[in-house]
Amino acid sequence: MTRPAQIAFTDTTQEAAMSTTKVRRDDGTSDASVARVDMKFEIVVVPVPDVDRAKEFYRRLGWRLDADFASGDDWRVIQFTPPGSGCSVIFGKHVTAAAPGSARGLYLIVSDIEAARAELVGRGVKVSEVFHDAGGVYVGPDEPYLFGRLRVSGPDPEHRSYRSFASFSDPDGNGWLLQEITTRLPGRIDAAETAFASTVDLASALRRAAAAHGEHEKGIGQADANWPDWYAAYMVAEQAGGELPL
DSSP: OOOOOSSSSSOOOOOOOOOOOOOOOOSSOTOOOOOOOOOOOOOOOOOSSSHHHHHHHHTTOOOOOEEEETTTTEEEEEEETTTTOEEEEEESSSSOOOOOOOOOOOOOOEOHHHHHHHHHTTTOOOOOOOOOOOSOOOSSSOOBBBBBBBBBBBBBBTTOTOOOOEEEEEEOEEEEEEEEOOOOOSSSSOOOOOOOSOOOOOOHHHHHHHHHHHHHHHTSOOOOOOOOHHHHHHHHHHHHHOOOOO
């Protein structure tokens, strides 16, 4: 399978955050004498019984079809890649022993949850309403997701990163969740590298920087001729989870 191209300044990995709790790094990367081998997570296998039906569904999502290989009637594998993603999904015939529909909790990270949901709905996909967690309440009647089994209607009231979701499933019940992330937790991204996986993510970051810069100019009482440097500092800090410029 081929790794999809990214619109980015440098390569980056997208992840669904688990919590805001600090954790001790114990991966050996703090020792400069230890050589590290890159291990890039690129494939998720989605179990389906009807390959052509699944192919039509993922095509309808607007995902890029990377491969459709077959060997007679005994084997077939299809690969799709979501826009801006460094990870792809594969499914097919005789490619996994997992039960059809058993892949759950597959996260798609987006910078604008409402826009992402609207696009999928516009493509004819049944998507849940946007929801957020109940703030420390993890037990409830809803389908499980990152923060338990209780979904509160609407996006996170404070529009915090990692806290707003929407969900959908493919025809076989494999479950996907959209998760909105605009600012990464410290340590999740190398502060020396700034990357945007797509033009949509870059445009969203520019809009947030523009809004913040407008407040900055109000604070200094004049137009800021050095706005390009301010934008750059803001966007890098926001993505890396650093201190934002005032």
